Amino acid sequence: MSLNARIGRIETLLERAEPSAVELATALLDLYGEGLTRIMAAADDDLAARLADDDLVAHLLLLHDLHPVDVRTRVTEALRGTGAEVVAVDHDLVRLRLDGCHCSAATVERAVRDAAPEIERVEIERPPALIPADSLLGART
Structure with missing residues (x-):
């Protein structure tokens, strides 16, 4: 399944989800965002660039405002x-x-x-x- 298809599926599920499920998804995003923040803080410029070159990882970095390229x-x-x-x-x-x-x-x-x-x-x-x-x-x- 393509990245865009996965994102679309997640958005559709969130629209139909109960408030507690949305709260759970938000908590998981916060947790994963903190993990990505730590990874990017420890990464040298070369690793950060390689991570940003991967479509899926780049999307996650963008989601958490961590993409190394403006x-x-x-x-x-x-x-x-x-x-x-x-x-x-x-x-x-x-x-x-x-x-x-x-x-x-x-x-x-x-x-x-x-x-x-x-x-x-x-x-x-x-x-x-x-x-x-x-x-x-x-x-x-």
Whole structure:
């Protein structure tokens, strides 16, 4: 089962769970989070990077705000070669500028969400046209 499928299953179960079951899940998350905090504190940079490269472990690190690579760097790396440039990262928002037509907006947005699942909004700015439409549609004399 894929990571996204597992996460979806957990979310579905939590929605249907009794309050005591949700409390139990929260307590377990806190316990595992403390364990991960200790692991990351003891890990050298090489081990931390290798842990962050694993999709499942990276998700757990993100869940507990322990990922060793900041959002901007993860998004920038994910967009390398797409023609998209990171303009700003602000909490749950990433603002991008698409340069040319290397990739579709949907492809770029998917890359951002895969690299930084904590991002809730992606805004894409397109560069101005080479020839402004106003000049093409100007008044005829």
